[in-house]
Amino acid sequence: MREHDNPRHQPTRVADLHRFDTVIDARSPSEFALDHIPGAINCPVLDDEERRIVGTIYKQTGAFEARRVGGAMVAANLARHLRERFAEQPANWRPLVYCWRGGLRSGSMVTWLRLVGWDAQQLAGGYKSFRHHVLAQIEATVPKLRLKVICGATGSAKTRILQALAARGEQVLDLEHCASHKGSLLGALPGVPQPSQKQFETRIATCFSALDLSRTLYVEGESARIGRLSVPIPLVAHMRAAACIEVQADAAARLDYLLRDYAYLGDDRAALAGQLDRLKEMQGKAVVQRWQEWALQGDLPQLFAELMALHYDPHYERSQARHFEKWPLRQQAAAPDLTDAGIEAVAEAILRLNAGG
Numbered sequence: 397m398r399e400h401d402n403p404r405h406q407p408t409r410v411a412d413l414h415r416f417d418t419v420i421d422a423r424s425p426s427e428f429a430l431d432h433i434p435g436a437i438n439c440p441v442l443d444d445e446e447r448r449i450v451g452t453i454y455k456q457t458g459a460f461e462a463r464r465v466g467g468a469m470v471a472a473n474l475a476r477h478l479r480e481r482f483a484e485q486p487a488n489w490r491p492l493v494y495c496w497r498g499g500l501r502s503g504s505m506v507t508w509l510r511l512v513g514w515d516a517q518q519l520a521g522g523y524k525s526f527r528h529h530v531l532a533q534i535e536a537t538v539p540k541l542r543l544k545v546i547c548g549a550t551g552s553a554k555t556r557i558l559q560a561l562a563a564r565g566e567q568v569l570d571l572e573h574c575a576s577h578k579g580s581l582l583g584a585l586p587g588v589p590q591p592s593q594k595q596f597e598t599r600i601a602t603c604f605s606a607l608d609l610s611r612t613l614y615v616e617g618e619s620a621r622i623g624r625l626s627v628p629i630p631l632v633a634h635m636r637a638a639a640c641i642e643v644q645a646d647a648a649a650r651l652d653y654l655l656r657d658y659a660y661l662g663d664d665r666a667a668l669a670g671q672l673d674r675l676k677e678m679q680g681k682a683v684v685q686r687w688q689e690w691a692l693q694g695d696l697p698q699l700f701a702e703l704m705a706l707h708y709d710p711h712y713e714r715s716q717a718r719h720f721e722k723w724p725l726r727q728q729a730a731a732p733d734l735t736d737a738g739i740e741a742v743a744e745a746i747l748r749l750n751a752g753g
Contacts, residue, residue: 407520408492410529416492416517418485422502423495423523431594433494433526434602439477441470441501470501474508487513494519494526527594530601537604538630544750545635547617547716547726548643550580550708551650551700553657553734553742554616557643560743561614567607569615574599577623579616581707582671584623586660596625612750617720637721641746645731647704653734654700662694679707 413419419436421428424447428438442450446469454462485491491509495501498521509516519525546554555572562568576590577583584590591599607613617640620632627635645653661668669691676684683706690699717723729745731738 407498408517409520410526413492416490418489418491420491420493420505421495421523422493422505427496427523430592431527431598432523434598436494437481439481439505441473441495441505442466443473446473470504474505477505478508478512482509485514488515490515490517492517492519494522496522497524498522530594530598533601533604534597534628535630537601537607537609538628538634540609541607541634542609542612543634543638544612544614544746545617545638545640545720546614546643546746547640547720548645548731549650549712550704551654551657551734552643552645552731553653553739554643556734556739557742557746558614558616560739561746564743564747566747567611567613569600569603569613571600571616571618571622571627574603575622575625577625579618579622581674582658582661582668584671586663590623590625593625597628600628600631614746617716619719636719639722640716640720640726641749642716642726642728643731643742644728645734647701647709649731649734649738651697651701651704654704655696658696658700662696665692665694675707 408415413433419433421432421436421438422441423432423438424440424442424444425438426444428436428440432438446466450462450466450469453465482489482491491514493502493505493509493516495503498518502518502522506516506518521528546557548554555570555578558568558570562570572579572583574591575596576585576588578585590596615635617635618627620627669688672684672687672691675687683702687699687702690696720726727749729742729749731742
């Protein structure tokens with residue numbers, strides 16, 4: 397029997413990932429960082445510099461020389477992985493290996509792992525097949541979601557309320573967590589870069605895979621972009637058509653919450669002042685200069701109070717009415733304060749609203 401006729405060695409589909417002990421990404425570290433199958437480990441057969449060298453040789457000299465030089469590099473890297481990353485694996489270990497398209501890189505690793513005696517298999521189509529799966533899963537799942545959109549003016553602690561709902565066993569989709577960004581002008585997280593667009597979508601699809609589609613899914617009323625990332629278009633459209641729950645908190649409570657939640661912005665005052673430059677066209681040079689002076693002085697109370705009063709709040713209800721079809725029919729949850737206890741009380745109030753339909 398030829399090897400490709402052996403059912404143990406048939407290329408594996410994305411739906412079969414759960415059958416394997418380890419998922420191995422054989423691509424370069426930079427490819428892995430851009431996006432990868434959740435839970436995969438990176439064991440490159442060519443690192444970024446080696447991949448660049450082989451690519452240059454291919455363009456300048458041709459395929460044979462590129463394969464000769466690249467083959468030696470691949471052999472050295474595979475030997476290192478066998479000595480280090482795979483040294484303690486038992487005889488019955490079942491790894492799944494993938495590269496970009498399910499070609500030479502993952503194929504070479506699978507060949508060597510099988511020679512050792514492990515039941516290694518290759519992901520058919522490689523990462524590209526996984527990427528197609530992610531996009532298809534988002535498109536197929538979104539119309540089935542029973543969304544309730546949590547809205548509220550800036551500083552209404554919507555993300556914290558989602559977290560409180562999750563702690564109560566409710567299903568939530570935290571898009572800001574997926575995007576590593578708070579969604580506002582000043583929402584970049586210190587020292588935490590945003591993921592790539594592909595990885596953002598992978599995180600969303602991973603959340604979808606764990607959902608019970610018969611139950612409510614709570615999501616924050618985000619804009620179409622979170623930082624530099626775009627929320628998938630089908631999800632944006634479904635959110636816009638979903639039922640809304642508005643968290644109602646007064647300006648004092650919201651300012652108090654913002655000063656706690658964004659306190660770290662005072663650690664780099666120059667960077668904070670620089671971010672405010674983007675508002676000059678909308679708010680005028682004089683206003684933004686005043687805000688930048690407060691930023692440089694570390695006067696966050698005055699800065700946040702005016703940002704709320706002059707920038708965020710004037711646009712809030714108008715934008716909500718424009719973006720959410722059912723905004724006039726929204727339910728409301730009062731938030732007299734946004735302390736930890738107050739946030740827990742809002743979460744309970746939202747659950748009572750949902751129980752009442």
